[in-house]
Amino acid sequence: LGPTITAGEILVEIMSTSVGTGFLEPLTLLGPFPSGAPAIFIDQVARLGSAAGIISAVGSDDFGRLNIERLKRDGADVSAIEVLSDAPTGSAFVRYRPDGARDFVFNIARSASGQIRMTGAAKALVSRAGHVHVMGSAFAIPGIAEILAEAVASVRSRGGTVSFDPNIRKELVAGQGEARRRLEDILSVTDLLLPSGEELAIAAGLEDEEAAVHELLSRGISEIVLKRGALGSSWYRPGERIDCPAFVVDELDPTGAGDCFGATYVTCRRQGRSPAQSLRYANAAGARTVTKQGPMEGVSTFAELDEFIEANGSKA
Ligand code: ADP
Numbered sequence: 001l002g003p004t005i006t007a008g009e010i011l012v013e014i015m016s017t018s019v020g021t022g023f024l025e026p027l028t029l030l031g032p033f034p035s036g037a038p039a040i041f042i043d044q045v046a047r048l049g050s051a052a053g054i055i056s057a058v059g060s061d062d063f064g065r066l067n068i069e070r071l072k073r074d075g076a077d078v079s080a081i082e083v084l085s086d087a088p089t090g091s092a093f094v095r096y097r098p099d100g101a102r103d104f105v106f107n108i109a110r111s112a113s114g115q116i117r118m119t120g121a122a123k124a125l126v127s128r129a130g131h132v133h134v135m136g137s138a139f140a141i142p143g144i145a146e147i148l149a150e151a152v153a154s155v156r157s158r159g160g161t162v163s164f165d166p167n168i169r170k171e172l173v174a175g176q177g178e179a180r181r182r183l184e185d186i187l188s189v190t191d192l193l194l195p196s197g198e199e200l201a202i203a204a205g206l207e208d209e210e211a212a213v214h215e216l217l218s219r220g221i222s223e224i225v226l227k228r229g230a231l232g233s234s235w236y237r238p239g240e241r242i243d244c245p246a247f248v249v250d251e252l253d254p255t256g257a258g259d260c261f262g263a264t265y266v267t268c269r270r271q272g273r274s275p276a277q278s279l280r281y282a283n284a285a286g287a288r289t290v291t292k293q294g295p296m297e298g299v300s301t302f303a304e305l306d307e308f309i310e311a312n313g314s315k316a
Pocket of ligand 1 (some may be wrong): 195230249257286
C-alpha cells in the first residue's frame with residue numbers, strides 16, 4: 001500500500017485554561033501543542049502503523065521543531081514539510097466558551113503554512129502515495145487547491161483512492177462562491193466522504209439526511225461516514241446503512257476527534273477491515289481523543305484502541 005497523504009496547515013495550538021469569551025484580558029495559557037487538522041490526521045494514520053506523509057511548511061523555530069519531532073516520533077514521513085526561514089510556524093489560540101463554542105485567534109495566512117509549495121520532496125511523496133485525504137480546513141491556504149488536485153490526479157491515475165473531510169469552519173472558509181466550486185470539484189473525485197453535522201446537507205444541497213446521502217452516493221461516492229459527535233456515527237453505501245453508537249466518555253477537549261476518527265476509518269478500510277469493524281475502531285479513536293487535552297495528544301495505536309474497546313464494551 002502506498003502511503004496515505006494529505007496537504008495543509010501545521011500549527012501549534014495554545015489554549016486558555018479558563019472557560020470564557022475571547023482574549024481581551026491576560027489569561028493563563030496551556031501549550032504549545034502540535035496541531036493543524038491535516039497534521040493530526042496524518043499523525044493518527046502513522047500511529048496506527050500505516051505509511052503516512054504530509055505536504056506542509058513550518059518556520060525555522062521551536063513551534064516547527066515541536067511538530068516535526070512529534071510527527072517523526074509517531075512514524076510519519078516528514079520529508080515534504082518545508083522549513084522556511086522567513087516565516088514563523090502557524091499558531092492558533094483557542095478559548096472555550098461556557099456553551100462549548102470556541103473563540104480562535106489564528107496566525108495561518110502569514111505563517112509558513114500560508115506558503116505551502118509543491119517542492120521536489122512533495123512531488124516525490126505524491127509519486128509514492130496510494131491515498132489522498134483532502135481536508136476542507138486547508139483550502140484557506142493559497143495554492144493548496146492546486147497541490148491537492150495534482151496529488152489527487154496522480155494517485156487516481158495509479159488506481160489509488162481519495163477521502164474528503166469537508167471540515168467546513170466558518171472562520172476559515174473564504175468566499176461562498178469559490179468555496180462552493182471547490183466543494184463540487186472535490187466531491188466529483190471522492191471515494192469516501194466523511195462529513196460531520198451540517199456538512200452533509202451543505203455538500204448535497206439537501207436538508208434531509210437520507211435524501212442528502214442518496215444524492216451524494218448517486219454521484220459516484222462509494223461510502224459516506226457521517227460523524228455525529230457524542231451520538232456516534234453512521235455509515236452509508238448504496239442500499240446499506242450501519243449506525244454505530246458512541247462510546248460513553250467524559251469530553252475534556254473535542255478538538256481533533258473528527259481528524260482521528262477519519263484517519264482511523266481510512267486506515268482500517270485501506271488495511272482491508274470491514275466497514276462495521278472500521279467504524280467501531282474510528283468511534284473508539286474519536287472518543288479517546290476527546291478525553292485528552294490538546295488536539296494531537298489523543299491519537300491512538302491499535303493496541304490502545306483494542307484496550308479502550310475492551311474496557312468500554314463492544315458497541316458495534
Ligand atoms: P468533527 O470533529 O469532525 O466535528 P465529531 O465531533 O462528530 O467530528 O467527532 C468525530 C467522532 O468522534 C464521532 O463520530 C464519535 O465517534 C467520536 N466522538 C466525538 N465526540 C465524542 C464524545 N463526546 N463522546 C464519545 N465519542 C465522541
